[in-house]
Amino acid sequence: MPILEDKQKEQLRGLFAGLDNEVNVVMFSREIECEHCRLTRDLLTEVSTLSDKIKLTVKNFVEDKEEVSKFKLDKIPATVIMGEKDYGIRYYGVPAGYEFTSLIEDIILVSRRDPGLPPEVLAELAKVDQPVHVQVMISPTCPYCPMAVRTAHKLAMANDNITADMVETTEFPHLVRKYDVQGVPHTVINEFYSFVGPLPELETAYEILRALGKPAPPVHVHAEEVSGAGAVHDHGHDHAHDHDHEHVHQHEHQAAPPRPFQEKPAKKAPENKAARPDKKKSKKK
Amino acid sequence: MDFPGFSLDMGSLKQARRPDPAVLYDLLILGGGPAAMTAAIYAARKMLKVAVITRDFGGQLLETSDVENWIGYQQINAKDLTSKFEEHVKSFDLPVAMGEAVARVEKEDEAFKVTTEQGKIYKAWTVLLATGKHHRSLGVPGEKELLGRGVAYCATCDAPFYKKKRVVIAGGGNSAFTTAFDLMKVEAAITMISFSKGWQADAELRKRIESYEKARLLDNHEIVRIEGKAKVEAVRAKDRKTGAEQTIACDGIFVEIGLISNTAMVKDLVALNPQGEVEVDCSCRTAVPGFFAAGDVTTVPYKQIVIAAGEGSKAALAAYDYLAAARKI
Numbered sequence: 001m002p003i004l005e006d007k008q009k010e011q012l013r014g015l016f017a018g019l020d021n022e023v024n025v026v027m028f029s030r031e032i033e034c035e036h037c038r039l040t041r042d043l044l045t046e047v048s049t050l051s052d053k054i055k056l057t058v059k060n061f062v063e064d065k066e067e068v069s070k071f072k073l074d075k076i077p078a079t080v081i082m083g084e085k086d087y088g089i090r091y092y093g094v095p096a097g098y099e100f101t102s103l104i105e106d107i108i109l110v111s112r113r114d115p116g117l118p119p120e121v122l123a124e125l126a127k128v129d130q131p132v133h134v135q136v137m138i139s140p141t142c143p144y145c146p147m148a149v150r151t152a153h154k155l156a157m158a159n160d161n162i163t164a165d166m167v168e169t170t171e172f173p174h175l176v177r178k179y180d181v182q183g184v185p186h187t188v189i190n191e192f193y194s195f196v197g198p199l200p201e202l203e204t205a206y207e208i209l210r211a212l213g214k215p216a217p218p219v220h221v222h223a224e225e226v227s228g229a230g231a232v233h234d235h236g237h238d239h240a241h242d243h244d245h246e247h248v249h250q251h252e253h254q255a256a257p258p259r260p261f262q263e264k265p266a267k268k269a270p271e272n273k274a275a276r277p278d279k280k281k282s283k284k285k
Numbered sequence: 286m287d288f289p290g291f292s293l294d295m296g297s298l299k300q301a302r303r304p305d306p307a308v309l310y311d312l313l314i315l316g317g318g319p320a321a322m323t324a325a326i327y328a329a330r331k332m333l334k335v336a337v338i339t340r341d342f343g344g345q346l347l348e349t350s351d352v353e354n355w356i357g358y359q360q361i362n363a364k365d366l367t368s369k370f371e372e373h374v375k376s377f378d379l380p381v382a383m384g385e386a387v388a389r390v391e392k393e394d395e396a397f398k399v400t401t402e403q404g405k406i407y408k409a410w411t412v413l414l415a416t417g418k419h420h421r422s423l424g425v426p427g428e429k430e431l432l433g434r435g436v437a438y439c440a441t442c443d444a445p446f447y448k449k450k451r452v453v454i455a456g457g458g459n460s461a462f463t464t465a466f467d468l469m470k471v472e473a474a475i476t477m478i479s480f481s482k483g484w485q486a487d488a489e490l491r492k493r494i495e496s497y498e499k500a501r502l503l504d505n506h507e508i509v510r511i512e513g514k515a516k517v518e519a520v521r522a523k524d525r526k527t528g529a530e531q532t533i534a535c536d537g538i539f540v541e542i543g544l545i546s547n548t549a550m551v552k553d554l555v556a557l558n559p560q561g562e563v564e565v566d567c568s569c570r571t572a573v574p575g576f577f578a579a580g581d582v583t584t585v586p587y588k589q590i591v592i593a594a595g596e597g598s599k600a601a602l603a604a605y606d607y608l609a610a611a612r613k614i
Binding site: 008015098144184 | 290347403432441442446
């Protein structure tokens, strides 16, 4: 059964015509395939036929133990997008729905061997000097999730210490329970540190630094004074609220948490290394 | 959940260069929703030196699942529509500061200075504010503490986590009922709570929920607080008529109680109405010469995608006229 529409294939051929270097897509399934494993394999097979630069290898999660441990995989379907070297880009579950675009972007960026991050982000990432495991929990119908996945994968590409997983939550309900995921995108860094909502590249890099206990500036320089487009500011107001749409309110700082930036920025931290006091963190055993 | 298929977002795959702080632009467009994107296309077609500063492309479109009133499409997925907009914008070689939010807009002599929350400064002869609106929060105890732990704002994103669970929806308008519809699809038990008396949603939407056996509707009730330790466990609601309070046990609460204008960055530049909106004339001009506004962030009535797009085009053309009259282009 064909997976992609003809029009999508045509668009992809157009995109892939610009691929520079070879991209290795390594997928792990097993002999008796789970439904999602088969779907992932069918999808990747179709994608790989659209360019001779894309090389698909299908491995057996049960038998190819050496490879499984080399890539440090713990569940399937698992997909690794790599060049000559492994950048730490992982997909657990089908890259379905909006995440299909994340997969395509990864192929393009890996082919360039360059995540295309601005210098200020690279400068922050250079401070990451120990292993970091980023898990981005997503649902395929969430329009904000690809921002989080694509950013995490770019950061993984830019620093060899970082491994970044997309985790499709409907396929791995035990991880939803383990990390207490009730909203996506939900990003877990090194098991114990988490945040909800997609963040821009620089702020995601800061989150990694914070997770490692390294200095990182407060999120928004002007967080105390303004509520920018889409930014969430927590001013701790406690006035009576009103549900009426027509309600006239004059509280300048009545900023609400919109989806994309559910994070709460710090009150001005006394010094750089202070973790954000109102930030959600979950300690896991 | 139905299998979502594979969605290819061509717009987001096209790279744009970033704006240069050393350049004095003709027009800086703030925002990434339909008004901003349409303005960008018009400005680019007028060959203006234009740049866009935005946290994302799509704006409030990202919070919708389907659009049924964009001319030419009886129904289109909101993300697909956004992707088409973005692809259109990026077909012009204009710089985009993606992931940047504006902290402050100031006028210095004739030109404008735009400072982002990351501390970058961009300059231009004219500025178009098209930053739209964002969700209002309830402002009750428990809300921010349990954010992402049962307090939710995006049903398209999070409804699957509430399959066959108990959910409260705060709000009584169309977005609250659309949220209820998403949760109905995952068989959640729904309690809708509206502050005002009666319901403001369209009859068609309301009927779908009212006929759902696991829905309960409470109007004229105020949510007092959200309870729970590690996650949402209950919502405390007060009858505004009798004052009687009740605890509604639930696993989550979706907040859909209207919107707030994203205008804090211009509050010292231009007067705002009580809703925080920027007053504009029929050419999207504000009281500050060279400063324009378009879309949901303005006083223009009926917040619709097609209206925002139309206003965006007007604003770009008005900025062009302004620049021409001031002999800046």
